[in-house]
Amino acid sequence: MSVDPFATLGIGPVFDVDMAAAEKVHRELSRALHPDRYIGASPSERRAALTKAVEVNEAWRIVRDPLRRADALLGLADLGDASAIEEGALKADPEFLMDMLEQREALSEAKAARDLEAVRRLAVGIDARARGVEAALSKGFESGSAVSRADLPGLARKVGELKFYRRFLDEVSAIEDELAA
Amino acid sequence: MAYSTKVIEHYENPRNVGTLDKSDDSVGTGLVGAPACGDVMRLQIKVNEQGVIEDAKFKTFGCGSAIASSSLATEWIKGKTVDEAEAIKNSQIVEELNLPPVKIHCSVLAEDAIKSAIADYRKKQVRRAGSTKHAK
Numbered sequence: 001m002s003v004d005p006f007a008t009l010g011i012g013p014v015f016d017v018d019m020a021a022a023e024k025v026h027r028e029l030s031r032a033l034h035p036d037r038y039i040g041a042s043p044s045e046r047r048a049a050l051t052k053a054v055e056v057n058e059a060w061r062i063v064r065d066p067l068r069r070a071d072a073l074l075g076l077a078d079l080g081d082a083s084a085i086e087e088g089a090l091k092a093d094p095e096f097l098m099d100m101l102e103q104r105e106a107l108s109e110a111k112a113a114r115d116l117e118a119v120r121r122l123a124v125g126i127d128a129r130a131r132g133v134e135a136a137l138s139k140g141f142e143s144g145s146a147v148s149r150a151d152l153p154g155l156a157r158k159v160g161e162l163k164f165y166r167r168f169l170d171e172v173s174a175i176e177d178e179l180a181a
Numbered sequence: 182m183a184y185s186t187k188v189i190e191h192y193e194n195p196r197n198v199g200t201l202d203k204s205d206d207s208v209g210t211g212l213v214g215a216p217a218c219g220d221v222m223r224l225q226i227k228v229n230e231q232g233v234i235e236d237a238k239f240k241t242f243g244c245g246s247a248i249a250s251s252s253l254a255t256e257w258i259k260g261k262t263v264d265e266a267e268a269i270k271n272s273q274i275v276e277e278l279n280l281p282p283v284k285i286h287c288s289v290l291a292e293d294a295i296k297s298a299i300a301d302y303r304k305k306q307v308r309r310a311g312s313t314k315h316a317k
Contacts, residue, residue, distance in 0.1 A: 094212055096214075097212045097213070097214045097221055098212060100214065100221050101212065101221045101223055101240070101242065104221060104242035105240070105242075108242070159216075160216030163216050163217070163218070163219045164214065164216070164219045164221070165219075166219060167218065167219025167220070168219070171242075
């Protein structure tokens, strides 16, 4: 990531973002950068405003999503130490993977049986775990992006886990749509 | 994104989906995941006395390319020796399936799964050799 989405919105790089305040900043910036305000401006000014508006929108999309927000914080904390992050992210432990595989298997069985109840039960379990990880990330990124090197692999692993949960819950949504149709 | 015909073929008609007994000493189980996309893959090999992979099974929860990569991997390693299977590179999978750059990580996952299954099998052999020695 080339730009700091937190800086773009003028907020601190933390996991526990004040959403109402961030949304307000996003709205104000979007209004200020709106093409209507640049009707009489030069082409280069119009282009610059548009580029900035795109950047602001993307920053808001990142900041409002816990997973992308955590990823962005990792990126900011990294500063040339990608190896520590990769180590944590890539070495998902076998037990976690085994468990994820079993959960996915149970989900595909519930789908095959068209058992919406079972699908939702599995989703509730994974959702609770995702919240647990978010709570851990909130604590881990308490000091913003200034996390210690030693904590990076662990945090990267948490973010990795969250991606598996997210993927699981996306699958649940797809199944719900399919079974409801 | 458009999948290649080979990917679709493997996706719709995956080879060797299933499970082998992971407590069997001649079975190696590889379990890998891609944090980037949340895909999970299990690949198992059954090795005979001559060191030849006589059976391979997989189960993949992921996109079409991940399923096709692991399906192809099991097809390729069957009948190969463990050493030959270990030499398989993800680039060969990319080439065979015509995977686009954004899907290369799926082939990496399949290569890792083969290596992880082989590592598990070898660990069991060492343990078995160790326990026979103790028995003497």
